[in-house]
Amino acid sequence: xxxxxxxxxxxxxxxxxxEAVKHALNSLKYNKVESVRQGKLIEINLNETSERRAKKSxxxxxxxxxxxxxxESYEIEII
Amino acid sequence: MRAAVIIFPGSNCDRDLLxxxxxxxxxxxxxxxxxxxxxxxxxxxxxxxxxxFGDYLRCGAIAAKSPIFKEVIKHIDRxxxxxxxxxxxQILTEAGILPGILQQNIGTKFISKVIDLRVNNTSSTFTHNxxxxxxxxIPIAHHEGNYFASKDDxxxxxxxxxxxxxxxxxxxxxxxxxxxILSENHRVLGMMPHxxxxxxxxHGCQDGYPFFEGLLxxx
Numbered sequence: 163x164x165x166x167x168x169x170x171x172x173x174x175x176x177x178x179x180x181e182a183v184k185h186a187l188n189s190l191k192y193n194k195v196e197s198v199r200q201g202k203l204i205e206i207n208l209n210e211t212s213e214r215r216a217k218k219s220x221x222x223x224x225x226x227x228x229x230x231x232x233x234e235s236y237e238i239e240i241i
Numbered sequence: 242m243r244a245a246v247i248i249f250p251g252s253n254c255d256r257d258l259l260x261x262x263x264x265x266x267x268x269x270x271x272x273x274x275x276x277x278x279x280x281x282x283x284x285x286x287x288x289x290x291x292x293x294f295g296d297y298l299r300c301g302a303i304a305a306k307s308p309i310f311k312e313v314i315k316h317i318d319r320x321x322x323x324x325x326x327x328x329x330x331q332i333l334t335e336a337g338i339l340p341g342i343l344q345q346n347i348g349t350k351f352i353s354k355v356i357d358l359r360v361n362n363t364s365s366t367f368t369h370n371x372x373x374x375x376x377x378x379i380p381i382a383h384h385e386g387n388y389f390a391s392k393d394d395x396x397x398x399x400x401x402x403x404x405x406x407x408x409x410x411x412x413x414x415x416x417x418x419x420x421x422i423l424s425e426n427h428r429v430l431g432m433m434p435h436x437x438x439x440x441x442x443x444h445g446c447q448d449g450y451p452f453f454e455g456l457l458x459x460x
Binding site: 175176178179181182202226227228230232233 | 298299302303306335341342344345346347348349387389390391414
């Protein structure tokens, strides 16, 4: 089973990288770009047949390692 | 003190830290991250600066899950002393030992320069050799040094006198100018500046020396 984990900074947490990308896009004349947030995409191959168990296991991985929940939120998608 | 310096792949301030600790009269041990035990009767675990595991995923995240870290956590739970400098501070926050997290500098740039610090807590094992009137000059070198913590955590840090060092001119956007924090029992210190780089005459400044010397008094 394959899963995709998206880790993003939580709302309200300043994202200097996203800000820098936004400024670069604006300087390329994409003036309609109002904000940019940058995150991480992690793909996981899991030897698991149950979608429920896979999600539970990946949720644990997110809490323990993949995201720092002080400033980051995560979303799990089974693909 | 008997001090163990933990070394990860990518640590690069371990020798400076060993040298500073030895200079101040401590007995030192280098411990590779794959070890599963600390030497007997260790007083202080010191986690050096650098780029452990290439800063992959998040700075310090992978080091905080390495084999030796289980022992480091046991040492801290027993009330042992621990010090994390720069990447070491990032590792201590990633391990959940100290609150908050070090985010990217607000200007997105790596900053390497000497900055001025105010010593905010002058009673801890690490800082008792300084007075609150002291402004000390210590180098910083980091890309993720922007300290962030929840409002509740910040309040708790202030209330429990856990803010060890503050920047005079905040270089990286850190909340409340925080450069270094202590655990609630004041036995664990995490700091972004590098006191081990200002200990010898040849460094041009020795403002970091009292820091390492002060540790002796409690061993």
